[in-house]
Amino acid sequence: MKKTLTRGLMNLLPMALSIWLFWSLFISLDGLGQVLLNSLGVSYLFLGAGFILVSIIVFIVGLLFSVSPIVWLYSWLERQLMKFPLFKSVYGSIRDIASLMNTDGKPKSQKTVLVKQANGGYAVGFIMSDNTPKPLIDALPEGEWVPVLFQLSYQVAGVTTLVKREDLIDVDWSFEEAMRFNLTAGISSTKSSDNLNRNND
Known part of the structure; x- marks a missing residue:
């Protein structure tokens, strides 16, 4: 019986934790989107509406960063903020981690x-x-x-x-x-x- 319980736990736990993590991320982004909708005077629509809004905003930002003036402006703002030591340490670490997920169509160097x-x-x-x-x-x-x-x-x-x-x-x-x-x-x-x-x- 102990082996059966252990086998069930070892197979169920990874799936349950993965689903819980992705669900928590979904709920957090959906909540952020709902706040944005409420600020625009739009009442609660349905579960996932906020998540869709956040996804659309991220997609639009991605499109904007393909435009040279936007990239230049963001780079200038980034350089100004990097003059602050604490911000430079925190932002630099997060940016480096994010860059690992963005291969931009290039083969991984690891x-x-x-x-x-x-x-x-x-x-x-x-x-x-x-x-x-x-x-x-x-x-x-x-x-x-x-x-x-x-x-x-x-x-x-x-x-x-x-x-x-x-x-x-x-x-x-x-x-x-x-x-x-x-x-x-x-x-x-x-x-x-x-x-x-x-x-x-």
Whole structure:
């Protein structure tokens, strides 16, 4: 009975949490849209009307940012606000995270690599960018150094380490699958293999 309950929980919990997160996001955006509708004198229409309004506004903003004067004006405003240290830190971090989701039709630059450890083992890491800041290059010994992210299991946080490119082993493994492997300490990969074996049987 314990195994049956555990099996049910392990299959139901990810689906339930995913639906709850997306539903919470939907409700939040719908509430924001309803506030905008109320400010325009429009009473409550139906569930989802606010979400549709927010989606339309985001789409229009996307169209506006294809116009050069709008892009120039926004860039000017961004530069002015970036003069404030606190705003620069918060806004810069959020912008960098958002840029990871916006490939703009370009192939993803993240690469999965193996890095040899002192004990002879290997750690799975990710090259997030090939551009190493010049101050770091000037401070490091001669060689081609690249920033490698080591993701911590069951945490959003990770450790960024500068490693010589010659010490990296490229792995033909997608960023998403390798990240899932690191985040779950290999459990997700093992589970996928077990499911594949059961299907083959």
